[in-house]
Structure formats: C-alpha cells, structure tokens
Amino acid sequence: MSVLAAVTDSEEGELALARGVAEAELRGTELLVANLRLSPLEAPGAAEVLERRPGVDIAEHVLDLLDERAGEIELLVIGVKRRSPVGKLVLGSVAQRLLLGAEVPVLAVKTAER
Numbered sequence: 689m690s691v692l693a694a695v696t697d698s699e700e701g702e703l704a705l706a707r708g709v710a711e712a713e714l715r716g717t718e719l720l721v722a723n724l725r726l727s728p729l730e731a732p733g734a735a736e737v738l739e740r741r742p743g744v745d746i747a748e749h750v751l752d753l754l755d756e757r758a759g760e761i762e763l764l765v766i767g768v769k770r771r772s773p774v775g776k777l778v779l780g781s782v783a784q785r786l787l788l789g790a791e792v793p794v795l796a797v798k799t800a801e802r
Contacts, residue, residue: 700767747785
C-alpha cells in the first residue's frame with residue numbers, strides 16, 4: 689500500500705508533500721509523489737516520483753495515476769488554498785475534481801489563515 693502526494697509549485701504543494709511524508713510514516717507505507725511542478729522534484733527518502741506527462745491536465749493526470757495503481761494507493765494527499773465565498777462558487781478547480789473523482793480517500797490540507 690502507498691500514499692500519493694500531489695505536489696505543485698506552491699505553498700499548498702509543499703504542505704501536501706510534508707503531510708504525505710507524515711501520513712506514509714504513520715501508516716508504515718510507501719510514499720508516491722505526483723510531481724505537478726514545472727521543474728524536477730527531489731522527493732524525500734525512498735519516495736518514488738511520478739512525473740507529469742506533457743500536455744496532460746493536472747487533475748486528469750492524478751486520477752490516471754490512481755487508476756493505474758488501483759489497489760496500491762490507499763490515500764491521496766492534496767494541498768488546497770482558502771477561497772473567498774465567490775471563489776467557492778467557481779466550478780472546475782483541480783482540488784474539487786480530485787475530491788469528487790478519486791476512488792480513494794482524499795486528505796486535503798490547507799495553509800494557515802493569514
């Protein structure tokens with residue numbers, strides 16, 4: 689079994705990676721890292737980095753990884769940002785698509801309020 693952390697070029701992405709590491713350690717499982725950054729990512733420890741395919745939508749890529757490794761991944765960790773009430777009405781965000789489309793539990797972590 690493994691934990692998949694979806695890591696972007698943002699504070700939320702860094703938080704998802706840190707929480708993914710913690711969850712994998714807590715569960716005694718492997719950590720997989722979906723690198724959604726524009727640059728290479730050095731994953732901690734023995735984590736396997738899964739690079740994004742060029743031209744593939746971010747949410748689609750993560751959902752494809754979950755499908756490809758069905759039965760192996762037990763948790764998806766994503767970072768989310770706080771949104772205004774108006775922002776919450778906007779449909780189609782990557783986080784929303786992952787929360788609704790993932791066939792495994794999703795842990796959504798957010799940054800502290802400023």
